[in-house]
Amino acid sequence: MTSLPRPSRRAFLAASASALILPRFAAPAFAQSSAGDVDVAIIGGGAAGIAAALKVAASGRSHVLIEAGKRLGGRAATVEAFGLPFDLGANRFARTESGLADAAEAAGLPLVNVPSARRLYLGGQQAKEGQYDDFAAAIGRTERAIAATADAGRDIGAASALPDAGVWTATVAAVLGPLGCGRSLAEVSTLDLARRDPAPDDVTSAIGVGALLQRLAAPLNVRLGAKVTRIDTGGRLAVMALEGGGTLRARTVILAVPAAVIAAGAIRFNPPLPARLAGAFRAYPSGLMEHVGFLLPGNPLDLAPDELVDVKAGTTPPGALYARVGGTDLHVAVFGADTAAEIAAKGEPAGLALARGFLAASFGATAAAKVEKVAVSRWSTDPLIRGAMAVGTPGAGAGRRAFAEPVGRLTLAGEYTSLDGWGTLAGAFASGEIAAERAIRVTGGPA
Numbered sequence: 272m273t274s275l276p277r278p279s280r281r282a283f284l285a286a287s288a289s290a291l292i293l294p295r296f297a298a299p300a301f302a303q304s305s306a307g308d309v310d311v312a313i314i315g316g317g318a319a320g321i322a323a324a325l326k327v328a329a330s331g332r333s334h335v336l337i338e339a340g341k342r343l344g345g346r347a348a349t350v351e352a353f354g355l356p357f358d359l360g361a362n363r364f365a366r367t368e369s370g371l372a373d374a375a376e377a378a379g380l381p382l383v384n385v386p387s388a389r390r391l392y393l394g395g396q397q398a399k400e401g402q403y404d405d406f407a408a409a410i411g412r413t414e415r416a417i418a419a420t421a422d423a424g425r426d427i428g429a430a431s432a433l434p435d436a437g438v439w440t441a442t443v444a445a446v447l448g449p450l451g452c453g454r455s456l457a458e459v460s461t462l463d464l465a466r467r468d469p470a471p472d473d474v475t476s477a478i479g480v481g482a483l484l485q486r487l488a489a490p491l492n493v494r495l496g497a498k499v500t501r502i503d504t505g506g507r508l509a510v511m512a513l514e515g516g517g518t519l520r521a522r523t524v525i526l527a528v529p530a531a532v533i534a535a536g537a538i539r540f541n542p543p544l545p546a547r548l549a550g551a552f553r554a555y556p557s558g559l560m561e562h563v564g565f566l567l568p569g570n571p572l573d574l575a576p577d578e579l580v581d582v583k584a585g586t587t588p589p590g591a592l593y594a595r596v597g598g599t600d601l602h603v604a605v606f607g608a609d610t611a612a613e614i615a616a617k618g619e620p621a622g623l624a625l626a627r628g629f630l631a632a633s634f635g636a637t638a639a640a641k642v643e644k645v646a647v648s649r650w651s652t653d654p655l656i657r658g659a660m661a662v663g664t665p666g667a668g669a670g671r672r673a674f675a676e677p678v679g680r681l682t683l684a685g686e687y688t689s690l691d692g693w694g695t696l697a698g699a700f701a702s703g704e705i706a707a708e709r710a711i712r713v714t715g716g717p718a
């Protein structure tokens with residue numbers, strides 16, 4: 272079997288909770304915060320919040336990491352499915368351009384490289400080298416066309432900027448749109464997409480990426496099950512009100528919840544967010560992506576551990592496949608946009624039908640018939656998450672810069688604040704570190 276090179280320099284497939292985290296993968300016991308005031312409060316315990324809290328803690332400032340859910344990790348969540356660790360969200364990330372891999376290695380946590388090559392299937396067969404070259408060239412041409420449109424100052428729906436890629440047109444649109452950012456390209460800003468250029472995902476962890484983040488966060492001062500409903504930054508200290516009563520106070524706040532949570536008005540701000548920033552949140556709705564995990568015993572597709580397989584778009588909804596996770600029988604199909612919305616709404620029955628249809632069309636009926644049960648993610652309907660990543664709408668592509676500007680005592684962090692790494696774990700982690708640097712600067716003296 273030929274191993275083929277990546278079709279593009281770009282990690283265009285930023286591809287990919289309701290299940291219980293079972294004891295084997297359970298989070299370590301966290302230090303729970305006491306009621307005292309702190310230098311820095313970090314709201315949201317995903318990659319961005321954890322990165323921020325680690326950096327603040329290392330500086331000697333006092334901190335509390337406030338998480339509404341029962342676990343840390345946010346859109347990186349490892350659950351047990353079929354007796355194996357299954358990442359419902361981010362399941363790999365870029366080693367470079369992020370402190371995450373360095374932090375994991377320093378903490379002695381296991382990392383493993385994933386194959387840099389991606390495989391391509393069409394009509395139930397692996398693509399021939401020439402077909403793969405055509406596909407890779409089509410991706411490159413499309414990315415250049417989108418960049419040229421943005422450079423010319425035309426911030427329009429990326430679908431209108433697509434060159435004719437012949438038989439690959441629909442596949443390229445799926446890989447860059449629903450499977451790359453969870454939205455149809457007609458709904459994605461050329462400017463926002465052109466700026467996105469994260470390093471390729473090249474590393475994962477045998478314990479699961481969600482479990483990796485939880486272990487990394489072990490030394491932090493954490494409040495789990497604490498949902499912030501209001502942030503008052505008008506006084507000497509910022510005051511955060513929690514659902515069900517109680518407040519926490521801090522000299523400065525890093526807000527690392529998903530953009531969609533803020534856009535939905537789940538947190539009230541006093542004073543209110545500046546109108547321009549509030550407008551930017553409205554113009555960055557969520558792309559939707561969901562994972563469907565299943566066992567394919569005996570490696571019937573003859574794939575290598577952790578390979579990522581692209582598939583020519585056809586009659587079934589577009590998907591991609593993470594094969595043989597960690598060398599096991601676990602395979603994970605990723606779906607985006609409307610298909611992801613269907614999985615989140617209907618759960619396992621929808622995931623099973625979609626996975627079987629996708630496998631039958633991409634690899635043949637024999638593989639599809641082997642799938643008996645699935646486990647699915649449901650990010651899009653989780654009120655604490657509300658989607659996979661924030662994506663700029665046509666005409667609003669310049670708005671992402673607004674998220675990087677501090678608002679008084681408040682600094683925003685999260686995947687959506689990264690100009691070139693939005694929608695990625697590495698981008699989220701780096702954004703938390705940047706926010707922490709500012710918080711450390713503004714809290715120069717003791718609390």
Ligand SMILES: Cc1cc2nc3c(=O)[nH]c(=O)nc-3n(C[C@H](O)[C@H](O)[C@H](O)COP(=O)(O)OP(=O)(O)OC[C@H]3O[C@@H](n4cnc5c(N)ncnc54)[C@H](O)[C@@H]3O)c2cc1C
Pocket residue numbers: 285286287314315316317318319320337338339340343344345346347359360361362363364365472497498499500527528529532537538560561562648650655656658659660684685686687693694695696697699
């Ligand atoms: C299916 C899927 C697959 C993906 N695959 C990949 C991949 O392979 N590689 C990659 O790089 N990226 C991937 N991503 C993207 C990546 O997971 C995200 O970019 C990243 O995890 C976002 O981190 P974050 O810290 O910005 O936000 P989150 O991880 O969402 O963290 C935000 C936290 O805020 C908490 N919160 C919300 N509201 C409140 C409140 N009011 N008070 C307190 N806490 C609150 C939430 O519970 C959550 O824990 C994937 C995403 C999805 C959905």
